[in-house]
Amino acid sequence: MKKNLIYQYYVGGEIPEYVKYSNANFEKYSELHNIDYYFDTEKYFNTSKIHDVYYQKLKLIYDIEFDKYDDILYVDTDVLIKNYSKNIFDIEFENLAVVKDDYISGLVNYEYFNSGVMLISKGFRQNARSIFTNYEKWINFSNEYQFQLDEPYLNEMVKMNNINFTWIDETWNKWFRFIKKSDIINFIHFSNDDKKLMKE
Numbered sequence: 001m002k003k004n005l006i007y008q009y010y011v012g013g014e015i016p017e018y019v020k021y022s023n024a025n026f027e028k029y030s031e032l033h034n035i036d037y038y039f040d041t042e043k044y045f046n047t048s049k050i051h052d053v054y055y056q057k058l059k060l061i062y063d064i065e066f067d068k069y070d071d072i073l074y075v076d077t078d079v080l081i082k083n084y085s086k087n088i089f090d091i092e093f094e095n096l097a098v099v100k101d102d103y104i105s106g107l108v109n110y111e112y113f114n115s116g117v118m119l120i121s122k123g124f125r126q127n128a129r130s131i132f133t134n135y136e137k138w139i140n141f142s143n144e145y146q147f148q149l150d151e152p153y154l155n156e157m158v159k160m161n162n163i164n165f166t167w168i169d170e171t172w173n174k175w176f177r178f179i180k181k182s183d184i185i186n187f188i189h190f191s192n193d194d195k196k197l198m199k200e
Contacts, residue, residue: 002070009040018198076116082185093166095124099173117173
């Protein structure tokens with residue numbers, strides 16, 4: 001039987017209410033589906049780079065303590081659960097399972113994924129450890145702020161290294177502002193402007 005983990009983090013001071021709501025959701029979800037849960041508040045990268053906090057999720061790649069887990073679900077702390085019954089770990093995937101961001105895909109002219117919900121295999125994490133470009137070099141290379149963040153970095157690393165991955169449907173990472181009454185939803189993702197609407 002696989003040993004799996006749900007990982008979330010918040011570093012940088014007092015924990016906001018919306019983060020606590022998300023924590024409570026995923027802690028409950030992990031208990032229902034017999035999955036380990038870890039909420040991290042310890043900063044992993046301690047450099048002078050102002051973007052360090054966004055790259056905290058790379059800890060799942062570089063910290064070998066996580067090698068004891070087969071699959072890891074990384075989830076942003078602005079995500080809530082709508083459907084507790086469906087187990088995302090039941091999805092069959094290769095290396096990485098993510099939801100496509102149609103808007104950004106249209107801007108960059110390739111299929112671009114959102115990094116707020118990612119199902120990550122052990123093989124992917126161990127492979128990335130040796131082939132991904134150092135994130136500080138990426139930040140130094142990128143002149144524009146939005147391209148210095150973790151999501152463009154992860155997309156480019158996957159694309160540049162020709163890593164096969166699996167698309168999953170948007171029910172697992174549905175933006176709150178685009179939800180319709182008829183939508184089937186598993187996980188709801190809130191933008192910065194919508195976080196004040198998050199409730200447990």
